[in-house]
Structure formats: structure tokens, C-alpha cells
Amino acid sequence: MSAPVTVKDLLSKPSAEIASFLGGIYEHSAWVAEALVKDAESLASIETISQLAAAMKAIVNKSSKDQKLELLCAHPDLCEKVGKLEMLTVESQEEQSRSGLQSLTDAELERFNSLNGAYRDQCGFPFILAVRNATKHTVLAALGGRVQHTPEQEFMVALEQVHKIAWMRLLSKIDTSDAQGFLTCHVLDTGNGCPAEKMRIHLHRLSPPEMAGLVGEFVTNDDGRLEGGPALKGGKEFTVGQYEWTFFCGEYFASKGTFTSGQPFLDTIPLRFGIDNPDDHYHVPLLVSPWSFSTYRGS
Amino acid sequence: MSAPVTVKDLLSKPSAEIASFLGGIYEHSAWVAEALVKDAESLASIETISQLAAAMKAIVNKSSKDQKLELLCAHPDLCEKVGKLEMLTVESQEEQSRSGLQSLTDAELERFNSLNGAYRDQCGFPFILAVRNATKHTVLAALGGRVQHTPEQEFMVALEQVHKIAWMRLLSKIDTSDAQGFLTCHVLDTGNGCPAEKMRIHLHRLSPPEMAGLVGEFVTNDDGRLEGGPALKGGKEFTVGQYEWTFFCGEYFASKGTFTSGQPFLDTIPLRFGIDNPDDHYHVPLLVSPWSFSTYRGS
Amino acid sequence: MSAPVTVKDLLSKPSAEIASFLGGIYEHSAWVAEALVKDAESLASIETISQLAAAMKAIVNKSSKDQKLELLCAHPDLCEKVGKLEMLTVESQEEQSRSGLQSLTDAELERFNSLNGAYRDQCGFPFILAVRNATKHTVLAALGGRVQHTPEQEFMVALEQVHKIAWMRLLSKIDTSDAQGFLTCHVLDTGNGCPAEKMRIHLHRLSPPEMAGLVGEFVTNDDGRLEGGPALKGGKEFTVGQYEWTFFCGEYFASKGTFTSGQPFLDTIPLRFGIDNPDDHYHVPLLVSPWSFSTYRGS
Amino acid sequence: MSAPVTVKDLLSKPSAEIASFLGGIYEHSAWVAEALVKDAESLASIETISQLAAAMKAIVNKSSKDQKLELLCAHPDLCEKVGKLEMLTVESQEEQSRSGLQSLTDAELERFNSLNGAYRDQCGFPFILAVRNATKHTVLAALGGRVQHTPEQEFMVALEQVHKIAWMRLLSKIDTSDAQGFLTCHVLDTGNGCPAEKMRIHLHRLSPPEMAGLVGEFVTNDDGRLEGGPALKGGKEFTVGQYEWTFFCGEYFASKGTFTSGQPFLDTIPLRFGIDNPDDHYHVPLLVSPWSFSTYRGS
Structure with missing residues (x-):
């Protein structure tokens, strides 16, 4: 080839x-x-x-x-x-x-x-x-x-x-190292009706295997978004493959004093998703209360 | 003690x-x-x-x-x-x-x-x-x-x-081996507006560490529920700790011919949750389209 | 005809x-x-x-x-x-x-x-x-x-x-007055992680015009479901057309002492949906916190 | 007074x-x-x-x-x-x-x-x-x-x-006519995994009664947002009270050729919400497939 x-x-x-x-x-x-x-x-x-x-x-x-x-x-x-x-x-x-x-x-x-x-x-x-x-x-x-x-x-x-x-x-x-796609995140606290501030988030790449590993550690700002902009940006790092956010929701709710059970229903939340197009903006947010969460492919 | x-x-x-x-x-x-x-x-x-x-x-x-x-x-x-x-x-x-x-x-x-x-x-x-x-x-x-x-x-x-x-x-x-709690699941295909039939699901116990491992393999029936009733039932198996469903959504959508991207946005979905009360019914469902999902602590 | x-x-x-x-x-x-x-x-x-x-x-x-x-x-x-x-x-x-x-x-x-x-x-x-x-x-x-x-x-x-x-x-x-479909509801409080008990709900039929009007007033039981079973049952009342639930969520959250704003973000929630098949079970639930809600065609 | x-x-x-x-x-x-x-x-x-x-x-x-x-x-x-x-x-x-x-x-x-x-x-x-x-x-x-x-x-x-x-x-x-709050919207098609383009939306103010009525007619752009920016902006129009979006989802799904039932499960979707603070940004989006929808107080 x-x-x-x-x-x-x-x-x-x-x-x-x-x-x-x-x-x-x-x-x-x-x-x-x-x-x-x-x-x-x-x-x-x-x-x-x-x-x-x-x-x-x-x-x-x-x-x-x-x-x-x-x-x-x-x-x-x-x-x-x-x-x-x-x-x-x-x-x-x-x-x-x-x-x-x-x-x-x-x-x-x-x-x-x-x-x-x-x-x-x-x-x-x-x-x-x-x-x-x-x-x-x-x-x-x-x-x-x-x-x-x-x-x-x-x-x-x-x-x-x-x-x-x-x-x-x-x-x-095709070599897509010059592509312009990027990955963003947003965390909304639907239990309290506000952006989730100061939540820690990790991002791992799961595939392809040779590139697998931790690719970023983040903290949300007062609008629930990642400090410092996109988590991944441009063809060299925003690569096609499978990824996983880890949201440290247990810590976040503890900081608010929000009631959770002893073994919290939701604590660290893994959220696995695929990136298929190096040219696109992928917005992969989390809407979360201590008892429910949802996500979607946003833009 | x-x-x-x-x-x-x-x-x-x-x-x-x-x-x-x-x-x-x-x-x-x-x-x-x-x-x-x-x-x-x-x-x-x-x-x-x-x-x-x-x-x-x-x-x-x-x-x-x-x-x-x-x-x-x-x-x-x-x-x-x-x-x-x-x-x-x-x-x-x-x-x-x-x-x-x-x-x-x-x-x-x-x-x-x-x-x-x-x-x-x-x-x-x-x-x-x-x-x-x-x-x-x-x-x-x-x-x-x-x-x-x-x-x-x-x-x-x-x-x-x-x-x-x-x-x-x-x-x-307290020895809770006689408790009556149980765990159920339900998968709804919100892209097609029907129960998700014949979806494979695995369940792992993540904690306590000495009990960690795969605890069940399931397939949904035509109502999107687990064949054979609760995934876990009674104090000996429905134990306090952290668990994780794995939903094989990629396979499911492939069987429907539903369009997904080459690297699907959602493929195998891990869903991590905690059980805190051995007496309770925990209903932990998945609502899923190829581009979004949500879950909640149901009853 | x-x-x-x-x-x-x-x-x-x-x-x-x-x-x-x-x-x-x-x-x-x-x-x-x-x-x-x-x-x-x-x-x-x-x-x-x-x-x-x-x-x-x-x-x-x-x-x-x-x-x-x-x-x-x-x-x-x-x-x-x-x-x-x-x-x-x-x-x-x-x-x-x-x-x-x-x-x-x-x-x-x-x-x-x-x-x-x-x-x-x-x-x-x-x-x-x-x-x-x-x-x-x-x-x-x-x-x-x-x-x-x-x-x-x-x-x-x-x-x-x-x-x-x-x-x-x-x-x-076709005269479908002998059909067996029915309509159920379920309200989950995703802010507090429990069924929403004692929530008042109204149901209106919006169409066909000659049958429009209030068709039921309900209160949820301790599992968040309607006291007394299905809201509509059988071909004479479960008719094809457009319907609307009204959920009195403001009252419910007030009864829990859950914080809501002065003009609550969510108060009475109208939820409009269509019934197309008099043979089917339509489950149309509400998942709600004071700051978010969702619904879906369940079964 | x-x-x-x-x-x-x-x-x-x-x-x-x-x-x-x-x-x-x-x-x-x-x-x-x-x-x-x-x-x-x-x-x-x-x-x-x-x-x-x-x-x-x-x-x-x-x-x-x-x-x-x-x-x-x-x-x-x-x-x-x-x-x-x-x-x-x-x-x-x-x-x-x-x-x-x-x-x-x-x-x-x-x-x-x-x-x-x-x-x-x-x-x-x-x-x-x-x-x-x-x-x-x-x-x-x-x-x-x-x-x-x-x-x-x-x-x-x-x-x-x-x-x-x-x-x-x-x-x-207090006279809040100089306040800076505003209202935005976003519609995501979770059935097709994309922004919902060219969806018609109406906005009615429901209260206070003396100001009630239609306050805007909108169409979404290719990012699923309102053409022309915020729906309401500044203290004179972004007033405290109750509002209702009407989303013309039936039309939208018809334009995509997405399958819906004869009497669609979701057709025109009313979404009622309250504005309590004339200084804030209220983002009230819709995530919708033909069989499910959700909304939340965003920012």
C-alpha cells in the first residue's frame, strides 16, 4: 500500500x-x-x-x-x-x-x-x-x-x-494530520440546574491500540466547560478511534453537599464514544444528577 | 469485630x-x-x-x-x-x-x-x-x-x-444474605421507537475487589427486558458495591440496518452504577439511539 | 363510505x-x-x-x-x-x-x-x-x-x-372499539432519585376535535405510577388521536421542599403525544428534576 | 408602592x-x-x-x-x-x-x-x-x-x-429594563445525530397576563440554532414570566423522510418554562427523535 x-x-x-x-x-x-x-x-x-x-x-x-x-x-x-x-x-x-x-x-x-x-x-x-x-x-x-x-x-x-x-x-x-476537527465537552448539573464547576475529567484513547492511553486531564470552568478549550484539536491529536471520558461526579456532588448514597449510584462515570471524522467538531457533553445522566453527539 | x-x-x-x-x-x-x-x-x-x-x-x-x-x-x-x-x-x-x-x-x-x-x-x-x-x-x-x-x-x-x-x-x-433486593434492566431504542430486542448485555461487579468479575451475560427479549428475570436477586448475589453493564449497541444497530458511522459514535456502552441497599429494587435502564443515550435510577 | x-x-x-x-x-x-x-x-x-x-x-x-x-x-x-x-x-x-x-x-x-x-x-x-x-x-x-x-x-x-x-x-x-391497547404513565424524580409520589396529572384529548376535552385526572402512587391502572384502556377510550398530559411538577417539588426559583423553571409541564395504534400499549413517562425533563415512547 | x-x-x-x-x-x-x-x-x-x-x-x-x-x-x-x-x-x-x-x-x-x-x-x-x-x-x-x-x-x-x-x-x-439577560435555543436531532436544520419554532409568553402572546417566530440554521441570535434579549423583552416554545417537529422529520407513525408520536411539541432572572442567560434546548425528547436549563 x-x-x-x-x-x-x-x-x-x-x-x-x-x-x-x-x-x-x-x-x-x-x-x-x-x-x-x-x-x-x-x-x-x-x-x-x-x-x-x-x-x-x-x-x-x-x-x-x-x-x-x-x-x-x-x-x-x-x-x-x-x-x-x-x-x-x-x-x-x-x-x-x-x-x-x-x-x-x-x-x-x-x-x-x-x-x-x-x-x-x-x-x-x-x-x-x-x-x-x-x-x-x-x-x-x-x-x-x-x-x-x-x-x-x-x-x-x-x-x-x-x-x-x-x-x-x-x-x-489519506494523511489527515492537517485536518481541523476538535473535541469539546460540557457538564451540566441537572440536579441543581447549573453548569458543573470544578469537575475533574480524564480522557483516554482506547483505539487504535498503538495510540491507546491517557490523553488529557481536565477541570471544568464556571460554565461547565473545559479550561483551556478543546480536549483534542487538529488531525495529529484528534484522530479517528474510540475514546472514553471519565467524569469524577462523586467528588463533584460531594463538593456541593448534594445527597448521594453511601455507595453512590453514580460516582466515576465512564463515557465511551467514537470519532469517525477528523474534519468535524464533536461535542460530547454530560447532563448529570446524582441519579441520572445522559449524553449525545452535539455540535 | x-x-x-x-x-x-x-x-x-x-x-x-x-x-x-x-x-x-x-x-x-x-x-x-x-x-x-x-x-x-x-x-x-x-x-x-x-x-x-x-x-x-x-x-x-x-x-x-x-x-x-x-x-x-x-x-x-x-x-x-x-x-x-x-x-x-x-x-x-x-x-x-x-x-x-x-x-x-x-x-x-x-x-x-x-x-x-x-x-x-x-x-x-x-x-x-x-x-x-x-x-x-x-x-x-x-x-x-x-x-x-x-x-x-x-x-x-x-x-x-x-x-x-x-x-x-x-x-x-449485619449479614444481609436474606435480603430481597434485585436488579433489572430495560433497553429502549429511541431511534426506532421500540424496545431493543436481542441486545447482548454483560454485567460485571467492580467492587468489593474480592467479589469482582463477570456476574452475568444476558440477551434482551422482545420487550427489551432481560430473558429470565432479574440480573441479580437476593442478598447473596445482589450485594452492595459497584457494578457495570456493558451494552453491545453496535451489534444491535447493525442488526436493524440502522445507519451508524464507520467508527460508530456508540458501540459497546459501559454503564457504571452503585448498589447501596440490598433490600431495594434497582432498575437501571438504557435509552439509546446511535447518537445519544441516557440512564437513571428507576424503580 | x-x-x-x-x-x-x-x-x-x-x-x-x-x-x-x-x-x-x-x-x-x-x-x-x-x-x-x-x-x-x-x-x-x-x-x-x-x-x-x-x-x-x-x-x-x-x-x-x-x-x-x-x-x-x-x-x-x-x-x-x-x-x-x-x-x-x-x-x-x-x-x-x-x-x-x-x-x-x-x-x-x-x-x-x-x-x-x-x-x-x-x-x-x-x-x-x-x-x-x-x-x-x-x-x-x-x-x-x-x-x-x-x-x-x-x-x-x-x-x-x-x-x-x-x-x-x-x-x-374498521370499528376498533374492541381493541385492547392502553396508556400508562410513570413519573420519576431524577433530582431526588425516587418515584415521584402524589403528583397530580391531567390528561386531555386534543383530537379528533369532536372528542376533545379533559379525559382524566390522576395522582401518582408511591411507585410514581397512576393510582387505578391505565389512564385509558380499550378501543372505546384509547382512541387514535393527539393527547396531552399536564404534570403539576411545581406542586410536587414544593411538597418535597426541593429548591426551585421564584418563577420555577418547570411548573406545569404539558406533554403532547399521539396515539396511532389502538392495539398497542403506550407507556409515556416523565423523568423530571426542577431543571430538566425527558420523555419517550415506552412499552 | x-x-x-x-x-x-x-x-x-x-x-x-x-x-x-x-x-x-x-x-x-x-x-x-x-x-x-x-x-x-x-x-x-x-x-x-x-x-x-x-x-x-x-x-x-x-x-x-x-x-x-x-x-x-x-x-x-x-x-x-x-x-x-x-x-x-x-x-x-x-x-x-x-x-x-x-x-x-x-x-x-x-x-x-x-x-x-x-x-x-x-x-x-x-x-x-x-x-x-x-x-x-x-x-x-x-x-x-x-x-x-x-x-x-x-x-x-x-x-x-x-x-x-x-x-x-x-x-x-426595581425597573430591570436595563438588564442584560437573553434566551437561546438549540435543536438536536438525536435520531439522525445532527443539528436539526430548518425547524420552525414559535415562542409565546404566557405570563404576566398583560404581556401574553406570540413573541417570535424562528427557523433553525444549519447548526440547529436560531437564525438571528437570541430569541429574547435585554430587560425590555427578556422579562420574568412563563414562556412556551412550540417546535414543529413533525414537519422537520417529514422533510428528512424519517419514519413517523400516521398520527406521529411527536408532532408539534410545546415546551413550557419560566424565566426568573432578567440578568441571566437561559439556554433552553430540545433534543429530539421521533420517539423521545428532552430539555434542560442550559447556560
């Missing part, structure tokens, strides 16, 4: 090179990358990996129903894995080996094969699942649920999976 | 023995236990540790303001720890050694002493904090916040702490 | 009569009802309006892509209304006249016509929207948003609208 | 006049206002009604336990109303007449008198409730709940009520 380049560097290259670099993003469908480079005006307006992904996605979405079907059918069958990996594109091989399908028991494998066959029969295209970190449980759950959909529903869901695979492939080929 | 007995066994003993057994529950205030055993009718109606605690608490709450003040003042000063531990009741010694005050830096110790002195001066009683698993952060946060309260507020907050300490002492002296 | 009959009464009639009665449920597509009555075994297992709707929906979903497209195309264009209403089935006429399209300004009408034309061009079928109580704002918002979808997405969304129209038509032709 | 003046104008007057103007803010306790004007330095730092209220509250909080008790006892007994109104300060008379106590039935009056007597006996001071817009339900609920507290709890709760009464009196005597 060629070394990652930034979007800016990539787009400064000759069209043929760009098309070649992006040719495998959509499985066996180099026509997407080729259409992209032909539209010079559109290409010139692309500055970020999100915009690049969106432009390629738009090309697929505007293609005919038949082209879309062909694209779906170009994907390897998750089932045909043992001894046949050499047929896949390099990207597909990696993804399949990560999906934990190897560890299926015989009974699970039989169930998988049976569902997978039924799916293909009724839909007319292979079962496609974007498989980053997927376990066999995910694959079997997805297959078991989606086989009950109508073919028209699955046409749409499968296409979404294809776009998601394309996005994950882009992320692995 | 005498071996734990059940509430039933304790209350079948002679009054003097009961009073002696419970004499240390409220610090240096054997009069609470003595008043309890004098009221034979009330005593006869007690069947659970919660009722026992409530009866003792009611005696304190009905006592005069002066008696309450004396009770508060009977508590050791958190500050006078080094070399003076022999003055405390056995229970207090254990609690203080667990509070991590030993690890204060010099600067923290100075801050602690200064706040602690100010607190006692303005309130007229020592700073009291129920300290199970408290760290120095909790102690300093609590002291720093509560020193800003009026003495009247703190009189109330301190009394709550005293009741909490009494409860924790009862828990360590 | 023939008088409503119960599902039980309808299904006891001769096949031809059933097929005739249900012939207009799916627009100009009597084949759905005809297929239904041909499957005697399936028909025999139907007891409720939900099951009847599901059986007809399954017939459509299992039909070929071409049949589905024909079904979509059988729907009148929302645009061709003036002077052409006589072409529609009776049901469509009623629905169109309710949609408030008559009140469009010239500019709105132009925008509507332009979007509507674009939609048909790119999708190959008319824009379909289930229009109960829809205003021109709803129609224009829906058209403006959905015209940006791919044809494959819209194929699915349009089919969902068709099923929704079928459901609304069934509701108007 | 003298005409309202702004804080700035008030504080530019001679001390004696200020003390006289504020003498009745704390019931029969002119000493609070007198202490205020004696502290010239503190007085000079006051610029807003919030700061004025906070300064007077601090004087009360720092006073001795006996002074506080005297202040509590200076309040009229809610019970002694008929024929004795002439004893109250002017402010108390107005408040009592607004509390709806006149409409008690005989049975309610008996219950009220009995609880009220018990309260005074056990607490040693009259039952105090800040009664803006309170109904007899609120008064009876508050009395019935609080009579079960310990005297020490009630000492605190009663003092909070006294501060709240003082705040409401300040609001009626």
Missing part, C-alpha cells in the same frame, strides 16, 4: 495518478475515481477528506440503478473466505481478516452460510457489512436482522455500507 | 445484647441503640436492615437540637489523624485509613488543615464526610465546597453524613 | 365481500386485498387491525419491484388537484382536501409545482405523503427535503408512506 | 433613601437594608438586581442563628388571614391574596389549619412559602410534605423561601 498523502498533496498530482491512487476506494469500481478526476471544477473545490469522500459518494449516488447494482455485486461474498482471499482487493482482505469470521463455531458457520445464501437469493447482491472491529456477533446479528428486510430496503442499506467502506479506505490512505 | 448476624437473628437476642451490638453504629452515641431497644413495639416491626436503619435514624432525627450537635461533635476530626487513631471507635479508624488522607502532599495537607479549621470555627462541629472509597480529591473537594455553606446548611448536610456512616457500619455488621 | 365494522365481523363475511371492503385500502390496487382473501390460513389467524394491516403490508412487500412501482404510480399527484379530484378514489379526495394545499400563496404554489415536477422526473413516480393533519408547511418541507434523496431512497420512503396511508384508511373503515 | 427605579438610579440616591426603599424586602426586617447601605464599598460594586439580591442575602446568611429565627418569625402565618390582613406588610398582603387560599373548601381549610399548627409547633416558626401563582394545591402539598421534615431541615428550607420572597419583591420594585 502506498504511503498516505494529504488531500492537498494528492490533488496537486496529475489526474491519472489521482485516479490510480483512489481507484480501489470503491471495490473493483475504478470508474468512480475516474469520473472524479474528469470534473476539474469540482476537484478544485475539494480541500478536506470529507469533501473528497462526499464528491465520490455523489458520483455513485447519481449513477444509474444498474451501475449501483454492479457496484454492490463487485463486493466479495463474506462467505467465500477460506482459500479465496487472493481474489479480493487488498483492502477487502484486510477487512475480512479483521472481522473475526475465522473464529466461528461449526454451528455458527452453518447459520452464517444459510443466512448468507438466503440474503443473496432474495436481494440479488452479496451481503455487505462495513467491518472495522466487527466481531462474529456483529456479523451474525447484522445478517440475521437484515435478511428480513425487503430487497429495496437492503439496496439502500447495502449502498450505505459501501459508502462506509469507501470512507474507511480513504481514512487509511 | 463480631461476626455479622442477620437482622432476624440479632433481634431475637436479649435487649442488652442488641444494644451492645449496635452501640457503635452512631459514633460514641450508644444512646441511639439504647432508645431503640426500649421501644419493644417498634423493634418487633423491624424485619430488614433498611427498617433497622430507618428506626435508628428516626430516633436521631427526633432528638433535640443539642443532642444532634453532641452527636456531630462526637465525630473525630478528619484532621487529627496521625498518632491519634487510638481515640476513634474501631469503625472510624478503618474509615479514616481508607480515605487516602495519608497520601496528601504538603501543599494539600496545608490546604486541608486550613479549610478544616475554618469549617470547625464557623460551624462549631467537625467536618464529617462518609468516606467509603473516598480519595483525597473527594475529601478536598467536599471540604472546599462545604466550607462556603451557612452553618445551618452544614448542620443538615453533616447529619446526613452521620446517617450515611451509620448505614455503612450497619452493612458491615 | 360503508359503516365501519370490527375486524371480527369483517372476517366472518364471504371472501368477495372482504376483498371488496378492503379493495381501496391500497390506492387503485385491489390486487392486495384479493391476494389477502386467497390465503385462507393466513386470514384465519388475523384478530386485530394491526394484524390485518401487517398481512396486507407483507403482500405488498413480497410483491415484485415492478408491482411496487405500479402501486406508487397509482397514487394521484398531489399537484393535480384543482378540477381533477373526481379521478381520485374517495379516500384520496378526503386526504387531499385535508392537506391544506388550497391555502398556498402563489409563490408557494410555484415552488411546490417546481419541486413536485423535479421529484417526479428523478424518481419516476409521484411524490407521496401521508397527509393526516398536514399543513402546507409540512408538505413543502417534506417535498423540499425528499427531492434531495436518491431515487432508491425515495422508493423506500414512498412505500412507507403508502403503507401509512393504507393504515389510516383501515382506521377509518 | 413607589414607582420602580433601576438599580443604577437607586444606588445613586442617599443611603437613607436606599435603606427606606429596600426596607420591606425582608419582612419586618429593615436591618438587612440598613446593613447593606452601611457597607459603602460593597454597595459601590453592585450593578445588577442579581448582585443587589445577593448582597442582601449574604447579610442574612452571615447573621446569627437567632437573627435568622427572628426573621422567620417575622413572617405572617399563612393561616391567620381573614380579618387580619392589615397586620402584614403591603407586599405580604398582595402575596397572600394571590395564593388562592380563599377558595379552600371547609375540609381543606381544616386540613390546612391542622397541618399549619403542627408545623409551627414542631419548628417554632411559621410555615413560609413563596407564593407567586401558587394555588391551594401547591400550598397544601407543600405544607403536607414539609411538615414531615426535621426542624433543622425546615429552618433551611424556610430561609430559602424567605430569600425567594425577597427576590420577588425586588423584581416588583
